[in-house]
Amino acid sequence: MISKKLETAINEQIKLEEQSARVYMAMASWCEANGLPGAAKFLYTHSDEERLHMLKFIHFLNDRGGYSALQALEMPKTDFSTLADIFKSILHHEEYVTKKINELVDLCLTEKDHTTNSFLQWFVTEQIEEESTVREISDKIKLLGEAHGGYFHVDMYLAGLAATAAASMAAAKKV
Numbered sequence: 001m002i003s004k005k006l007e008t009a010i011n012e013q014i015k016l017e018e019q020s021a022r023v024y025m026a027m028a029s030w031c032e033a034n035g036l037p038g039a040a041k042f043l044y045t046h047s048d049e050e051r052l053h054m055l056k057f058i059h060f061l062n063d064r065g066g067y068s069a070l071q072a073l074e075m076p077k078t079d080f081s082t083l084a085d086i087f088k089s090i091l092h093h094e095e096y097v098t099k100k101i102n103e104l105v106d107l108c109l110t111e112k113d114h115t116t117n118s119f120l121q122w123f124v125t126e127q128i129e130e131e132s133t134v135r136e137i138s139d140k141i142k143l144l145g146e147a148h149g150g151y152f153h154v155d156m157y158l159a160g161l162a163a164t165a166a167a168s169m170a171a172a173k174k175v
């Protein structure tokens with residue numbers, strides 16, 4: 001049985017993962033409407049991944065005798081200026097998510113909940129990849145420049161990343 005403190009904290013994390021899915025969907029929509037189909041595909045796929053993160057937490061909490069109660073979400077930002085700005089704010093967002101996952105692990109340790117701690121280790125590892133992928137994309141944007149030619153190549157690169165991410169999500173669903 002999970003403690004009330006952890007149940008409340010995990011429900012907050014469920015909200016954050018669902019909010020992340022909306023944040024990325026809003027960015028994807030902007031890219032789609034602004035001639036960046038590869039970036040849009042990458043961000044729509046990323047939004048789907050966030051929904052899977054949310055579901056992992058929902059199932060875990062319900063399985064441990066808690067209750068995953070969904071909460072109201074905030075309005076996501078919908079006006080963006082450049083792809084570089086989008087990826088800058090994604091990095092800030094993911095650093096915040098990493099902080100929240102680490103706080104959950106801290107809470108597990110004080111509550112002596114080793115089962116939840118073990119479950120959270122998947123997210124600890126996932127956040128390393130989340131942050132490093134975004135840093136890599138931001139570096140590519142800097143390298144290729146923000147002019148149209150640069151964005152064209154970054155967009156192609158993101159289309160490739162989206163295809164790989166979609167394939168690994170499909171494989172994970174089959175397991």
Ligand code: OFO
Pocket residue numbers: 017020050053093094097130
């Ligand atoms: Fe769920 O990791 Fe991103 O936000």
